[in-house]
Amino acid sequence: MPSSVTWSDDERRRFVADGVLIRRGLVQGTVLSRARDLVGGWLAEAYDPARLTAYTERSFAPELEEHPGLLALYQRSSLAELAEDLLRPARPVPVTRAQIQIRLPHGARQPVKRMHVDGVSCPHLEPSDLRTFTFIVGVVLDGSATADAGALHYVPGGHHRMARYFATDWVLGQPAQTPDDIDAQDGTALIAEPGDVVVMHHLVPHRVGLNTSSTPRVMAYFRVHHTLHPDIALRALSDPWLEYPALAALARPGTA
DSSP: OOSSSOOHHHHHHHHHSSSSSEOOOOOOOHHHHHHHHHHHHHHHHTGGGGGGHHHHHHHHHHGGTTTHHHHHHHHHSSHHHHHHHHHHSSOOOOOOEEEEEEEETTTOOOOOSSSSSSSSOOSSTTTOBBOOOEEEEEEEEEOSTTTTBBBEOOOOHHHHHHHHHHHHHHTTSSSOOOOOOHHTTTOOOOOOOOOOOEEEETOEEEEOOOOOOSSSSEEEEEEBTTTTHHEEEHHHOOOOTTTTTHHHHHHHHTTT
């Protein structure tokens, strides 16, 4: 296990500004290889091409979402400690499920999502459903570390724009997920390789494109919720630091 289980002051400021952090090579060894083998086995033996759209909208390998070998990515690395550190002194709800996302190789005809934030006006949800969270943690299990290999693309600092949008131009139940100026952006690719960890604020708009490489892009995601999230989820859409007591001061104008 890595010795550092906290975020540095520079990382905290970067998260406030950009909404995204990366820890390189955080998950290694048998924890990583076991999870990769589990998903690889499912892809070879249980994948149903007819359900590709459903997998893409929700999760690949749904039978494995509570498997100890996948949860170990979060629970047996430093991820749980890092999640707690980001919310301190508040605490996150224990993570009990993984989501698997795979971008199939060779430019497969797979649904491509536009810029969006998760859990708001999703096509597979009722318009009034709100299934948000505080932040998401992604672990790269397999794939090429290039922008055209199914990498996540995000809008740096887009969480600030989205908070203004949710405060002034959005109501619960409308179909539009993002304002036009966000929707039109291609985003910045998060270049990462197996074992790297991505942490992204819930309000950061993002999308995933085609994978033109020869290797599937496999990600395991864990949604982290502040303990009070069910009660403050709607308010948190327009107040990006409501759930981050230790970061609220850094987010105030003029704070170094």
